Amino acid sequence: MTAAPPFQTELNVATRLALEAGELLRGHLARGLTVEHKTGADDPVTAADREASELILAGLNAAFPQDGLLSEEAADSPARLDTQRVWIVDPIDGTKEYTTGSPDYAASIGLAVDGEPMLGVVYAPATDELFAGVVGVGVTKNGEAAGFSNRTDYVVSVSDTEFKRELHRHDLPGMVPSGSIALKLARIAAGEADVTFTMSPRSEWDIAAGHALVRAAGGDLRRRDGQPIRYNLQRPHIEQGLIGGRLEAMAWLEGELNARKLPTAHLGLTQADRAWTTLPEAEQDALRGHSGVFVRHAGGRVLALLVVDAGGTVERASGDAFHLERLTRDVTRALGTLNAAPLKTGRLD
Template identity: 40%
Template structure:
């Protein structure tokens, strides 16, 4: 891939981040798309900005974003932008720093370029398939952990069955939580529910390029630009504990799928 493309996408993400942080903690419109699913006017403005700028960069690429009505036309595109204009909207609305602009370029179902711009944390995360992952220019490497007990998990609380895990600070942005695994600041990130591709596409590439094992909740490979743009869970771990994490989650994941 043209290395200039990653730099251009990072600059577009930085512009979006500057715009979002300028409006952060100001009086803007906010509402719920559905109960428990907040959105705000800044989400929509950033989405429009990104769609225009990224569309100019690669006119042939499809588009999938949390804040844009989906179109089946994207399924015919080899390359597609997968975007969450503000991942971690709850933290954005609460004045907390755990949010980021998330941009991924997916080629034939696989993320090949990813950027997270987290201006409130003064962090820029970038990854390119085959060329590693970086935060603020520093190469990332997943932690070397071989025992599930003691694994660090970004969480607000843990169930009794997970009492042997260790909670660490949890940003609202799932992309940033996955990125924590990439940076070796957490050992395990797991969700056991249906989730959207735009939440994870950029961060999954970051984690994989940093050496993490990444899958859905059952340990299966993740695919992107799928018809429903969803996957059942995401599991990003230090490679030495991935199999044990899959096994621990198995019953809960099967119960959750059965209850959909």
């Protein structure tokens, strides 16, 4: 008798819940949406987000009561930190797209084991596309085996928001903008694109399922400084921009990004981070040991700096106004609304 593939029960449950959540999301669209905003215009939330989250979490808890749970739209419980396995859920990755009529949104359900993403299910209700995969087993799209492409002219899937604000100014080849990073990663795993990157940080729920799918296809997702991504952290936010996809496409893209000096944010910068050396020496001395150092940097130079105390008050805000505005958005999404400080613009070096 042939043994069942690993995580088959988990995959079946996650698939069923993603499809049920998708049906709920379509129903809300048909009835009309009421949109609120959490930290700004780029961070909307709806009743559909919350109801889909409740549906998914209830189903996971019923099936796997010993596992930890983490969802963007539910109160966090520190109990998850003591579990080996944690389900990481974004009921709607791409809420802005969902509320504005774009099909680029998805229900995203990932399972991390000992901090490693092992299983992912991403369902796009608008197009009825279901991506599922387990590391060591493989990836399917709508039940059919899928995997990386073998094209050499790489398709670079990028954030439509980042493209409109900044990336359109650069001549990076192969860029195709779209919403939902979970859906980008799923489509890379299924061969519809090859690689992606972000300038802004993301949270665990944005990427856990997609990361598992890319790993299941034989690729990876890392921080822009090359460090691996771990899951089920106390503060579930990735500290900087990301790069992921086919390994050979990632190597090519890293070279292209470095050549063009495309920036990335780094939140919670410390002396242990490679980007610490982008700070001028005087700043390194002044900020050593501070837990609230946030930068946007490129080409070995800091473009914007925020220093925030434990209460969310901005102690310092300096740098290029364009980059400082984007860094402030990133920090606000991670920490919540900041208490403002006087703005100092200009180069930091």
